[in-house]
Amino acid sequence: MTAGTDLSRPFTVLDGRFSNDNRPPIGDENSEALESLKQMNIGKPPRHLSVIRHCISSAQLVAEDELELNIENIGPKSPANEKSVFLPIFRSGSCSDKGPKQYMEDEHLCIDNLLEHLGEVANFPSPGAFYGVFDGHGGSDAASFIRKNILKFIIEDSHFPTCVEKAIRSAFVNADRAFADTCYLDSSSGTTALTALIFGRIMLIANVGDCRAVLGKRGRAIELSRDHKPNCTSERIRIENLGGIIYDGYLNGQLSVARALGDWHMKDPKGSACPLSAEPELQETILTEEDEFLIIGCDGLWDVMSSQGAVTIARKELMLHNDPERCSRELVREALRRNTCDNLTVIIVCFSPDPPPRIEIAKSRVPRSISAESLNFLKGVLNSNV
Incomplete structure (x- = not known):
């Protein structure tokens, strides 16, 4: 590591640190995402932050798995639970x-x-x-x-x-x-x-x-x-x-x-x-x-x-x-x-x-x-x- 590295520009030394190949194997990624959604529904964080991307894009999960779910209420769709998920804008x-x-x-x-x-x-x-x-x-x-x-x-x-x-x-x-x-x-x-x-x-x-x-x-x-x-x-x-x-x-x-x-x-x-x-x-x-x-x-x-x-x-x-x-x-x-x-x-x-x-x-x-x-x-x- 070079001392005093400035973060004002993108890193060039990560060598694919974030690639999927470096992550632990996941047996069923969609199942894990669903479990994480359930965790969030009861006020707990997802088991792994690496699956937040599934929680953030619940519409994509629905399209892929044909699941009818909502982060606010996991279950069948109804007018009462069609409220969109809150995502902060920083x-x-x-x-x-x-x-x-x-x-x-x-x-x-x-x-x-x-x-x-x-x-x-x-x-x-x-x-x-x-x-x-x-x-x-x-x-x-x-x-x-x-x-x-x-x-x-x-x-x-x-x-x-x-x-x-x-x-x-x-x-x-x-x-x-x-x-x-x-x-x-x-x-x-x-x-x-x-x-x-x-x-x-x-x-x-x-x-x-x-x-x-x-x-x-x-x-x-x-x-x-x-x-x-x-x-x-x-x-x-x-x-x-x-x-x-x-x-x-x-x-x-x-x-x-x-x-x-x-x-x-x-x-x-x-x-x-x-x-x-x-x-x-x-x-x-x-x-x-x-x-x-x-x-x-x-x-x-x-x-x-x-x-x-x-x-x-x-x-x-x-x-x-x-x-x-x-x-x-x-x-x-x-x-x-x-x-x-x-x-x-x-x-x-x-x-x-x-x-x-x-x-x-x-x-x-x-x-x-x-x-x-x-x-x-x-x-x-x-x-x-x-």
Whole structure:
């Protein structure tokens, strides 16, 4: 692998990685696709992302197998189940600002069309998209290297595309090790990383550090990642079990996050477990018509804004002009007005060409004395406790 490879142009080194010959043998591809459709019907992901292409094109399955099925309701056709399957259309916008800091150490990546970006060699389902925010510290070398190479590590992994989750986990760890081996870069610099890989309706969020992904679902904020702070109970236990210490909220008294790529001055030799982990946590979501947009931001945003507050602002902006770029700029401006102390990077990903619809709240005889934002927050809390 050549260090610093830029993903701004299609890969030329995949050597047919995506050809059917490299996939595990499948006994009955249509049966597997049907089983995957049943999995999706009960709210579960397909068994293999490699068969999403069948789920995406249910009309083709009907033509080939003469099956009368619908992804929403598997069974005989009727007027009630002829509703078309929701497929997201990806539109994104981003904004970065160095804020009050002297240097900008953030990096980010927005790819609305993976097939177009990677070229014809990429034999995976469409639509597909990829986004990432990388919040560097101790210099920008780590953030820049990971931005340029993380997608390449994912799609060149031996587990891709039959087991995308394993491919992503391996890619993060392998990218971290490759960065350490790149002699012309400062391996003591580090970065957090949050990526969103989307195939059709399936979205996989991978997170290392304290960037955050928040889904806007009809005005409600749904957090799809967990901030990896050293004082978080599960991270504290992991750190202490591996011999690390937490001093005043900092890992080994040095770092304000419990997971990061780079920072090799704080890590043990390659292959050994250490308190500072590069392994991502993954969250899988199946997008529905209620999922309007995704916010990915570095901690410079979340230090001064709640997840629900960001979703409320973003939704109002999108209802006004339906422009994710302007929406991301407004979130950055608002964070600056609230005196954030860090660099700022925000990505907004919309899943529909239309602006979010107005939310109608049923009228009550009793006057309502709670704001729409507070109401959505309470709904989120109640749903999370169900």
